[in-house]
Amino acid sequence: MARIQRDESAVQTVLELLQTCWTDPFAEHKADLACLSSGKAAPAKVANDLLNAYECGEATYQKFKTDRLETDDVSNKPIFHDPLPRLCLHTFVNAVE
Numbered sequence: 001m002a003r004i005q006r007d008e009s010a011v012q013t014v015l016e017l018l019q020t021c022w023t024d025p026f027a028e029h030k031a032d033l034a035c036l037s038s039g040k041a042a043p044a045k046v047a048n049d050l051l052n053a054y055e056c057g058e059a060t061y062q063k064f065k066t067d068r069l070e071t072d073d074v075s076n077k078p079i080f081h082d083p084l085p086r087l088c089l090h091t092f093v094n095a096v097e
Contacts, residue, residue: 033050
């Protein structure tokens with residue numbers, strides 16, 4: 001029984017930390033995107049890039065597919081093994097202030 005009480009106390013401590021000091025991930029209202037390790041909110045550019053990363057990757061894949069796999073024009077077709085351009089998305093590493 002003591003183990004259950006210790007575990008419950010630990011859970012309550014974590015919940016209190018999240019609700020008072022950090023952004024509460026369980027809150028009904030959505031706050032700014034925040035870094036889990038530091039608790040700092042992401043700048044607008046970082047948040048935008050992180051929230052749209054999937055769509056950017058999907059668009060890059062579609063371009064790769066049409067340019068390198070589905071094109072019949074061999075003269076303008078890039079070689080399949082040519083390097084792909086980087087997306088250069090901003091992440092929390094770029095959010096250093």
